[in-house]
Amino acid sequence: MERKSPNRYCGKFTCVDNTEHKWLFPVFRTLLHSLKVCFFNTSLKKEVQKQFVQKPSFPQRSQEPKITWLGHATFLIQIGGKNIITDPILGSLSFVFQRLVPSVVTVKDLPPIDYIVISHNHLDHMDSKTLQDIKQQSPSVRVLVPMGDKAWFDYHNFVYASEHLWWDEIIDPFVKDLKFTFLPANHWSQRTLFDKNKSLWGSWMIQLGDYKIYFAGDTSWGNHFEQIGQEFQNIDIACMPIAPGEPRKWMKDSHIDAREAVKAFIKLKARIFIPMHWGTFHLGLDNFYTPINLLKQSWQEFMSELSSKELRLLKFGELVTDVRYKFISTIKSVQKAV
Numbered sequence: 001m002e003r004k005s006p007n008r009y010c011g012k013f014t015c016v017d018n019t020e021h022k023w024l025f026p027v028f029r030t031l032l033h034s035l036k037v038c039f040f041n042t043s044l045k046k047e048v049q050k051q052f053v054q055k056p057s058f059p060q061r062s063q064e065p066k067i068t069w070l071g072h073a074t075f076l077i078q079i080g081g082k083n084i085i086t087d088p089i090l091g092s093l094s095f096v097f098q099r100l101v102p103s104v105v106t107v108k109d110l111p112p113i114d115y116i117v118i119s120h121n122h123l124d125h126m127d128s129k130t131l132q133d134i135k136q137q138s139p140s141v142r143v144l145v146p147m148g149d150k151a152w153f154d155y156h157n158f159v160y161a162s163e164h165l166w167w168d169e170i171i172d173p174f175v176k177d178l179k180f181t182f183l184p185a186n187h188w189s190q191r192t193l194f195d196k197n198k199s200l201w202g203s204w205m206i207q208l209g210d211y212k213i214y215f216a217g218d219t220s221w222g223n224h225f226e227q228i229g230q231e232f233q234n235i236d237i238a239c240m241p242i243a244p245g246e247p248r249k250w251m252k253d254s255h256i257d258a259r260e261a262v263k264a265f266i267k268l269k270a271r272i273f274i275p276m277h278w279g280t281f282h283l284g285l286d287n288f289y290t291p292i293n294l295l296k297q298s299w300q301e302f303m304s305e306l307s308s309k310e311l312r313l314l315k316f317g318e319l320v321t322d323v324r325y326k327f328i329s330t331i332k333s334v335q336k337a338v
Helices: 024-040 042-052 128-137 150-155 224-231 258-268 290-301 323-337
Strands: 007-009 012-014 066-069 075-079 082-086 115-117 142-146 160-164 169-171 178-183 203-208 211-215 237-241 272-276 319-321
Touching: 066 272, 075 203, 075 211, 142 150, 142 178, 150 160, 203 224, 224 258, 237 258, 258 272, 258 290, 272 290
Parallel strands: 082 115, 115 142, 142 160, 211 237, 237 272
Antiparallel strands: 007 012, 066 075, 066 319, 075 082, 169 178, 178 203, 203 211
């Protein structure tokens, strides 16, 4: 399968299928829904915080992979002695788009961050306050962003920022086995009224040797999942968005829902599914439980193809490790000794 390249015309990127994403009316409807939930449904907020929140407990650094979900698309990924944070947002989007689940950490609680990985520039994935707080705490942090977004980081005095097109590879200068690859997604970009699609969007593969962690960012359905699965054999962990899914008529061009996320996971041929991008903000008309209920139903529906796979439905703040990494490392050590 031929590698996808982003389309660019008159200074703007377009999806490979040339989908035109409509956003004004859906945003207005979801804004009203968010106001209703965040300011009036206090019982739901208490219930969610009781059942789905766990106090984080992560080390300062880790050689073996440890992944902590901090809400939305924000993960602290610790691997190869490096600390990586994805699409960091540790506060609310705005007064009207409040977090349903308060952030389980502040930036001060985080270990020193070596890498910030950005999938696209929407405000819920590239949050100005969180980013600048990280820079203040970790001034030498390296930032990997889609093409067109580096100017924002230059303006805000980030020392090490680089922008990338799909299939670009970035290798850590000190940990030679640690590699980042920017990969396709079907989405769009915008931070102001006048910059729609002037920067790219995508997903990321984070590799330490043969161990692979896929971070899908935001995306709608497409054959890029199958292509990535072919290019990267034996993906260990896939962090997949499962919301917002409703109203499907509008969301289908920007976001996979939980059922499509399971189908995408199968195409990726990955081993462990970690859901993300649900429950933190109300960005669609889904209720809190809709994405995870649909995820569980879909997992059962496709069980014949998932019998050897794992679903890790994390609480906010929960850390996951992978015993297979230790097994792989042991096998390699034995092979070298022989």
